[in-house]
Structure formats: C-alpha cells, structure tokens
Amino acid sequence: MTAALVLIAVFTLATAAVALSLRNLIHSALLLIASWFGIAAFYLWAGAEFVAFAQVLVYVGAVSMVVLFAVLLTRRSRADTVIAPDSVARAISAVITGIAVFGVLGAAILNTSFARLSPAGVPPLPSGTGVSPVISAPTATVRDIGMQLMSTHAAALLIIGILLTVALLGAVVLAAQDGPESKQESP
Amino acid sequence: MSLDPLPLCLLFSSALFCLGLIGALARSNTILVLLGIELMLNAANLNFIAFWRYGPVTSPATGVMFVIFSIAVAAAEAAVGLALIIAVYRHQKNIRLQEANRLKG
Numbered sequence: 235m236t237a238a239l240v241l242i243a244v245f246t247l248a249t250a251a252v253a254l255s256l257r258n259l260i261h262s263a264l265l266l267i268a269s270w271f272g273i274a275a276f277y278l279w280a281g282a283e284f285v286a287f288a289q290v291l292v293y294v295g296a297v298s299m300v301v302l303f304a305v306l307l308t309r310r311s312r313a314d315t316v317i318a319p320d321s322v323a324r325a326i327s328a329v330i331t332g333i334a335v336f337g338v339l340g341a342a343i344l345n346t347s348f349a350r351l352s353p354a355g356v357p358p359l360p361s362g363t364g365v366s367p368v369i370s371a372p373t374a375t376v377r378d379i380g381m382q383l384m385s386t387h388a389a390a391l392l393i394i395g396i397l398l399t400v401a402l403l404g405a406v407v408l409a410a411q412d413g414p415e416s417k418q419e420s421p
Numbered sequence: 422m423s424l425d426p427l428p429l430c431l432l433f434s435s436a437l438f439c440l441g442l443i444g445a446l447a448r449s450n451t452i453l454v455l456l457g458i459e460l461m462l463n464a465a466n467l468n469f470i471a472f473w474r475y476g477p478v479t480s481p482a483t484g485v486m487f488v489i490f491s492i493a494v495a496a497a498e499a500a501v502g503l504a505l506i507i508a509v510y511r512h513q514k515n516i517r518l519q520e521a522n523r524l525k526g
Contacts, residue, residue, distance in 0.1 A: 236426060243433040250437060250460055254444035259452060266456055273463050276433070277488075280474045285466075285488045292492050297459070297499045304452055304503040308510040320449050328447035332439040339435035348427050348475075372473060374482035379489075382482050387490075394493045401497035405504035 238279055246272030259305045259315045267298045284376055430471035438464035451509070451516040455502045462495045 246269050253265035270293040277286035309315055383391050424432075441460030448454055466488045473484020510516050 236424075236429065239426060239429055239433070243429075243436070247433070247436055247440060250440045250444075254440060254448065254453065254457060254460075259450065262453060262456070266460075269460070270463070273437075273467065276430075276467060277470055280430075280470050282470050282473070282485055282488070285470065285485055285492075288489060288492055292496050293463075297496060300499060300503050301452065301456065304506055307507055308452070308516050310514065317450050320447060324449075325447040328443045331446060332443035335442060336435060336439040339439070340432060343428050343431045343435065346428075348425065372481050372484075374485045378482050379485055382480075382486060383489075387486055390486075390490060394490055398493060398497050401501050405500040408501070409504040409507045 239276070242272055242275045242279060246276070257316050257319065259317060260302070263298065263301050263305055266301075267294055270294050270298070281372075282374065284374070284379055425475075427471060427475040430475070431468065434464040434467035434471065437461075437467065449518045451506050451518055451521070452503070454518065455499070455506070458502075459495065459499060462491070462498075466491050 249265045249269040249272060253262045253269060256262045256265070270289065274286045274289040274294070277283075277289055305315060438461050441457040441464060444457030444460065445454045446457075448457070469484045469487045469491070473487075476484075506516055509521050513521055515521070
C-alpha cells in the first residue's frame with residue numbers, strides 16, 4: 235500500500251523535475267503529461283476514482299493539447315522548440331528558495347501529530363509502533379457525487395459553469411486575430 | 422522509519438509544490454512558468470484528496486467536491502493563460518518573460 239504510494243510519488247516527481255529542467259519545450263510538455271498521469275494514479279490509489287478520471291480527461295486530454303498548441307503556435311521557425319539556456323544565477327536562487335520552502339513544509343508535516351485527526355471510532359495508536367491505525371476509507375461513488383452536485387453544491391456548479399463559459403470566451407477573444415491592421419503587421 | 426500514509430501524501434504534495442515553484446521561478450519561458458503554476462495547483466489538489474482519505478470523517482464526498490471544482494478552475498486558468506501567451510507572442514514575437522516588459526502594444 236505504502237510502497238505503491240512511494241512508487242507513484244517517485245514517478246510523478248521525477249517526470250515533473252525532468253520536464254521543468256529540459257530545454258526542449260515539446261519534451262517538457264510530454265513529460266508533464268506523464269506527471270499528470272502519475273497524479274491521476276495517486277487519485278486512483280486514494281480511492282477517488284471519479285477525480286482520477288476527471289484528471290485524465292481535463293489534464294491529459296485537454297490542457298495538454300492546449301499546451302502543445304501554444305508551444306507550436308509561438309515558435310518562430312520549424313526547429314524553434316529548443317529554447318536558449320536560462321540564467322544560472324536565477325536557477326540557483328530558485329532552487330535554494332524551493333529547497334527552503336520544502337524544508338519548512340516538510341518540518342511542519344513531520345512535527346505534526348496527525349493521530350488526533352483520525353476518526354473518532356479509532357483510538358489513536360502511540361507513534362513509533364510502526365502500525366498505522368486502520369481507517370475505513372470514505373467512499374464516494376459517482377452516484378453520491380452526482381446527488382451532491384445537484385443538491386448541496388448546485389449553486390457552486392452553476393457558478394463554475396458561468397466561470398468556465400466566461401473564461402473560455404475570454405480566451406478566444408484574447409487569442410483571436412484583431413483585424414486587418416494587425417494582419418498587416420504580422421509577416 | 423515508517424511513516425503513516427497521510428504524512429507521506431503531504432510530503433509528496435509539498436515536494437510537487439516546490440518543484441512547481443522552482444520551475445516557475447527559474448525558467449524564463451512563459452509556457453514553462455505557467456506549467457509550474459499548474460503543478461502547484463495539482464499539489465494543492467493532492468492535499469484535498471489526502472485529507473479526505475485519511476482525515477476526520479465528514480460528509481462522504483467533501484474532498485472530491487473540492488478537487489472537482491478546483492480542476493475546473495485550473496482548466497479555465499490554463500486556457501486564459503495560454504491565450505494570453507499567444508497574444509503576447511503576437512505583439513512581441515517572443516515569449517521570454519524578460520522581454521515582455523511593456524504593456525503598450
């Protein structure tokens with residue numbers, strides 16, 4: 235159980251790290267798709283099947299295509315997907331910042347006792363026994379999710395629909411060609 | 422040292438968040454910066470699912486609801502961000518962040 239989590243985590247982190255350090259944008263995008271697959275595998279591992287399939291549909295299916303289109307539309311020549319190297323000083327300071335943030339977050343996580351967060355029916359075991367308390371996994375079937383979306387969260391669903399409509403129309407307006415004058419400017 | 426699954430999940434998501442942060446800070450290509458921000462959003466979603474699975478019992482689908490809405494907002498954000506990148510490219514013929522330093526068209 236935990237070994238599977240470690241495998242998924244190592245796969246996801248390795249693909250994400252390599253993707254963000256490559257200079258070829260197409261390779262970066264494809265490796266990030268693999269990373270999103272790893273995140274979907276984590277959702278499956280945690281028992282959130284619907285979210286896993288939503289992740290695959292939205293990220294692996296839709297966002298990846300938008301990213302690849304953006305990469306291909308913003309290159310100047312056929313071979314222009316390899317970008318120039320970035321400044322080393324910025325990379326070093328970014329890595330130092332990231333490691334510092336991870337140190338703070340990791341120390342906070344490791345020093346927190348999560349035992350009192352366990353469900354009321356399960357007595358928290360003393361730490362260090364090596365046995366994790368058995369927690370009954372919450373189940374959220376697609377039926378439950380649908381019922382909640384249509385009852386408790388109906389307002390949120392409507393708002394998210396309006397948000398998506400407005401955002402996608404705005405994206406089309408932003409990316410569309412303006413008129414004849416901008417066509418004259420572009421070679 | 423054996424860790425419970427919940428701290429492991431949280432460590433995983435914080436590592437992913439920091440990778441996204443490093444990517445967003447270190448790269449000067451706008452598309453890669455946007456992808457780093459997407460990774461940070463995904464790390465937040467991992468936290469929702471981890472606490473839903475291992476946290477105190479609440480209404481059965483709370484964490485799943487959070488992540489579904491969060492994925493919807495992230496998809497809208499990615500579409501708008503990439504449209505902005507294409508618009509900037511049309512003006513500047515370049516998507517390096519250092520050269521996109523004026524708002525005048």
